[in-house]
Amino acid sequence: MNEYSIKMATGDIFDVDADDTEAALMAATYCALCDHGYADLTIQKIGAEFEKSNSLLYHHYDGKDDLLVGFLEFVLDQFETDVPLEDVDDPWDRLERLLEHMLAPTLDDDRREFTEAMVELRAQAAHDPAYREAFTRHDRFFHEQLTATVREGIDRGRFGAVDPERVASLVQTTLVGAMTQRVTTDPEYGAARIDEVRRELLASLADRLLEDT
Amino acid sequence: MNEYSIKMATGDIFDVDADDTEAALMAATYCALCDHGYADLTIQKIGAEFEKSNSLLYHHYDGKDDLLVGFLEFVLDQFETDVPLEDVDDPWDRLERLLEHMLAPTLDDDRREFTEAMVELRAQAAHDPAYREAFTRHDRFFHEQLTATVREGIDRGRFGAVDPERVASLVQTTLVGAMTQRVTTDPEYGAARIDEVRRELLASLADRLLEDT
Numbered sequence: 001m002n003e004y005s006i007k008m009a010t011g012d013i014f015d016v017d018a019d020d021t022e023a024a025l026m027a028a029t030y031c032a033l034c035d036h037g038y039a040d041l042t043i044q045k046i047g048a049e050f051e052k053s054n055s056l057l058y059h060h061y062d063g064k065d066d067l068l069v070g071f072l073e074f075v076l077d078q079f080e081t082d083v084p085l086e087d088v089d090d091p092w093d094r095l096e097r098l099l100e101h102m103l104a105p106t107l108d109d110d111r112r113e114f115t116e117a118m119v120e121l122r123a124q125a126a127h128d129p130a131y132r133e134a135f136t137r138h139d140r141f142f143h144e145q146l147t148a149t150v151r152e153g154i155d156r157g158r159f160g161a162v163d164p165e166r167v168a169s170l171v172q173t174t175l176v177g178a179m180t181q182r183v184t185t186d187p188e189y190g191a192a193r194i195d196e197v198r199r200e201l202l203a204s205l206a207d208r209l210l211e212d213t
Numbered sequence: 214m215n216e217y218s219i220k221m222a223t224g225d226i227f228d229v230d231a232d233d234t235e236a237a238l239m240a241a242t243y244c245a246l247c248d249h250g251y252a253d254l255t256i257q258k259i260g261a262e263f264e265k266s267n268s269l270l271y272h273h274y275d276g277k278d279d280l281l282v283g284f285l286e287f288v289l290d291q292f293e294t295d296v297p298l299e300d301v302d303d304p305w306d307r308l309e310r311l312l313e314h315m316l317a318p319t320l321d322d323d324r325r326e327f328t329e330a331m332v333e334l335r336a337q338a339a340h341d342p343a344y345r346e347a348f349t350r351h352d353r354f355f356h357e358q359l360t361a362t363v364r365e366g367i368d369r370g371r372f373g374a375v376d377p378e379r380v381a382s383l384v385q386t387t388l389v390g391a392m393t394q395r396v397t398t399d400p401e402y403g404a405a406r407i408d409e410v411r412r413e414l415l416a417s418l419a420d421r422l423l424e425d426t
Binding site: 037038039040116117119120122123124125126127131132133135136139140143163165166167168169170172173174175176177178180181183184185186189193194196197199200201203204207208 | 250251252253329330332333335336337338339340344345346348349352353356376378379380381382383385386387388389390391393394396397398399402406407409410412413414416417420421
């Protein structure tokens, strides 16, 4: 639900060394997950996407959930390395750009398929502790990034005296909700709601955060 | 994710006529879903909770997903009949009470189990059109309720000139996100975030909606 989903969808993070077997396996997992979705995914279908020796696949991972939790960890490591929120200097512009991207009314097919898969994987966390641990780490990291952005805005005199952790929580939870609603309701209905969420959240954050200049 | 989940969890909606076979089957489905979760649920396990003739179960429903979609529709019909948002006269008090309930930092075991089951069912909508239709209807109804509450606040001079649909979308999407994060992250971590979301959303809505008096 973070920037990594963008990178995943555009394939950026899989521009990796062809000799890197783990990265190749993660790319195969990504393709199989987008093609089949969580419920229909089997470790055999991932194997079919994976052109290298299957010994890594069958000996290192104890079933599809073990591999998918490994995939979530891999994706998060990429996200932590990239720290995409630091690409834009002004903290407000950074928040605005993030929300405009994450809350775009529609997604292209690749981003939509990846979002569907992530929503299905997240739901596994309701009963599987390994998934829950991966998503907790994921949410914690993204929350810290958002908190740091808000704190930087305060320190630079751009934002007023808000509580950075509270603002970060509201933004993050809204993004989780939008990601979920987007792929679990009729696309046209979901697009209309997400368009409203983006406008209302940005207006509301502008009211709460921005110092009058 | 709506008020019905509260009613479900407290068992209110299943205080039905003992001769009502459909309601008894829905109660059995509810119990089986909370006990086993979506992934481990089978139509046989629902049958084990259902004390009446199993002919309804096996002849009327074409597998567990068909029954669960029927269950979602039943739950939503209860919700539409109850219209819980109209219990409190003042529109702001109504919103506040809703958010304090839905964004309570912790849930008792029954509400938590039901929330886990609903998050799992919602994820099915990523690939199953029947679930998607049920959740679209669900979200549409709840969004209309929230919109009507905001509009009433404007008409009564309690709220300023906001866009009721946009405000309703932000509230609803945040609630979907909170419900999802709550059961897909470490409980202590999730509780801390939801506590912040509740406080930030209420403060932000107060800023945006309430007319200075």
